[in-house]
Amino acid sequence: MDLGRFPIISILENMFEVPEDHNNEESHNNPSRTYVRDAKAMAATPVDVIEHPNAYAFVVDMPGIKGDEIKVQVEDENVLVVSGERQREKSKENEGVKYVRMERRMGKFMRKFQLPENADLDKISATCHDGVLKVTVQKLPPPEPKKPKTIQVQVS
Numbered sequence: 001m002d003l004g005r006f007p008i009i010s011i012l013e014n015m016f017e018v019p020e021d022h023n024n025e026e027s028h029n030n031p032s033r034t035y036v037r038d039a040k041a042m043a044a045t046p047v048d049v050i051e052h053p054n055a056y057a058f059v060v061d062m063p064g065i066k067g068d069e070i071k072v073q074v075e076d077e078n079v080l081v082v083s084g085e086r087q088r089e090k091s092k093e094n095e096g097v098k099y100v101r102m103e104r105r106m107g108k109f110m111r112k113f114q115l116p117e118n119a120d121l122d123k124i125s126a127t128c129h130d131g132v133l134k135v136t137v138q139k140l141p142p143p144e145p146k147k148p149k150t151i152q153v154q155v156s
Helices: 007-016 033-043
Strands: 047-051 055-061 070-075 079-086 107-114 119-129 132-139
Touching: 047 107, 055 079, 070 119, 070 132, 079 132
Parallel strands: none
Antiparallel strands: 047 055, 055 132, 070 079, 079 107, 119 132
């Protein structure tokens, strides 16, 4: 029976992480399960963006991730990138262990945010506490209004 004709089978395979070694010709043109899983993890990383009078705050839930596993960067001069990877613990206690159900997201994550023009790229800080990352981007002071230039009129 050709399972490729039934799209629900493909959806169920993705949900239950069926090994890719089965013969399904359509799977060669679809994104890999790893890509799909990583894309889901990226989309499922919840973030609050808060504007304060003098700064922007990006608050990201990252349970189970150590601070040194998180990367915060600014690329293309005004894009804030938060990335990292959540991995299952590997220990001798877990040898021979079989997961019956896996709901916690594992794998790479990345979120990108376009920073506003008034973001001070030299004053960005990041702290991680109890599985919550907080990235603070200070605002540039507003430009001072230009004073009119007075030109003295000469009388001849």
